[in-house]
Amino acid sequence: MTLDDKLARVFADDLRELMMISYIVLGNNAVTNRFIERTYQMPVHAWSSLYAIAKFPGIRAKEIRMIFPRPQNTISRAISLLESQGYVRQEASAADGREKRVFATLAGVDILAEMTNYSRKRQAELFSPLSEAERQVFFDLANKIAAGPHLLQSDVMGQDDSQIAHDNVRGAGN
Amino acid sequence: MTLDDKLARVFADDLRELMMISYIVLGNNAVTNRFIERTYQMPVHAWSSLYAIAKFPGIRAKEIRMIFPRPQNTISRAISLLESQGYVRQEASAADGREKRVFATLAGVDILAEMTNYSRKRQAELFSPLSEAERQVFFDLANKIAAGPHLLQSDVMGQDDSQIAHDNVRGAGN
DNA sequence: AAAAGATTGATCCATTTGGATTGATATGAC
DNA sequence: GTCATATCAATCCAAATGGATCAATCTTTT
Structure with missing residues (x-):
């Protein structure tokens, strides 16, 4: 199985949405971070x-x-x-x-x-x-x-005691 | 100006798409990474x-x-x-x-x-x-x-000598 | 078939990361 | 007004990160 086939299978399974957006952002970050660090x-x-x-x-x-x-x-x-x-x-x-x-x-x-x-x-x-x-x-x-209310505050991944979550209520009631 | 107003303004400007997907993935990672590390x-x-x-x-x-x-x-x-x-x-x-x-x-x-x-x-x-x-x-x-061809290989952000880019041609010719 | 070059994965090491603590200030309880 | 608690930003430090190098193996060139 080629690499492209493997990627296609990852993007066809259960967790495809998470995999896909992570792939895009991690891939983009690799390019962007490197450029910013080296240039500036x-x-x-x-x-x-x-x-x-x-x-x-x-x-x-x-x-x-x-x-x-x-x-x-x-x-x-x-x-x-x-x-x-x-x-x-x-x-x-x-x-x-x-x-x-x-x-x-x-x-x-x-x-x-x-x-x-x-x-x-x-x-x-x-x-x-x-x-x-x-x-x-x-x-x-x-x-x-x-x-949505669950980007920074997860019910399924436990209580969030991190410093990240905040009282952002963007879209509450939408 | 409240925080929510600031966020709304960030997501209304020039770089809104990049800001938005980074916000989602970084926010989600903060939650997910913490959970995985602590639990497993x-x-x-x-x-x-x-x-x-x-x-x-x-x-x-x-x-x-x-x-x-x-x-x-x-x-x-x-x-x-x-x-x-x-x-x-x-x-x-x-x-x-x-x-x-x-x-x-x-x-x-x-x-x-x-x-x-x-x-x-x-x-x-x-x-x-x-x-x-x-x-x-x-x-x-x-x-x-x-x-698309430009996720891992950027024209505008310089030659990519990183180990990330590869000969992935998913979608080439699409 | 020897030499040069390329590729794989492990390791090295200086830098970065991020959870935790600290110090300073503010707020609330009594 | 004093004490306890909360919040802000800086700092501490053990651990993670990632670019670079290395040793081993494979491929290509001549």
Whole structure:
């Protein structure tokens, strides 16, 4: 049996949906992470964080971690790396002394624009097998999954004591 | 702006498709990996490997790595862990002295059945926001993306000298 | 058939990861 | 107002990760 036959059989069985989306994201990450790390001397999480910081000036570390479901210390480190590279700056929150608000610098905005440009092209490349209409349908369905209550909180895989789950109720009641 | 508003804005912008599928898979992995590691004392890659080994008796390490796009040494280590736990055994290939063929033991098949059962339930939970018809559409579209030529080989993100890309031509000519 | 090159899987090792802890601040209970 | 509890972000540290190398084997070239 060839490799392609094996892949086809994996994608034909019980767990096909899980296998398929993992395959896509892991495969894409292998390509993307490597590129970002080699080109910009930062881990992918730093780029994700910079993206969130530029998009939401003054965002808190805690919020970044909910937009990109990663452990807390990952984000903490990403921010401190970005700060050391001069791409973001932190300010103590006036309202709450525990918090820091993070802002992108001009250099940060610049490099993010460049990186985002690559990502846009990568996205176009990755989704090129789909028509515009299909892309829309795919996105809408994915959005439904993400908005569901069980992405970060599982009943079947035990109580979640991780730092990932949060009180996100996107789509509750839909 | 609330967290949910921020998430909604991320999923409304340029890179929404990439953001969305990453969000789903990273979020799901956080839940799943934690559960597998805590319940079965093995990393998720070991369970993936065991899955492939049970499904394709005598599979080579190299092939597993192409079904689950992960670095070569990750699979090598996963197999040796599974072997030490008595879930798989390796045999020298008669045809090629470099290769080893891997087989699941009875214990391996047993524990895999248990794990697969959890995964099936997890999959049902994760995809529960979709109707049966929607699930099918989502899967078909995802399959198109996976079969495209640019998942593991990117033009826009540089030459791929990683060990991940391979001569998979699934869907070439489609 | 010898030499060069390619491929398989194990191992090496510097870096990254992430769960847990800590220190600082805020909130709630009494 | 004090004490107990909760939350935020940084740090600690054991374990995992992954690129690179290696030894063994197979293939191709000449």
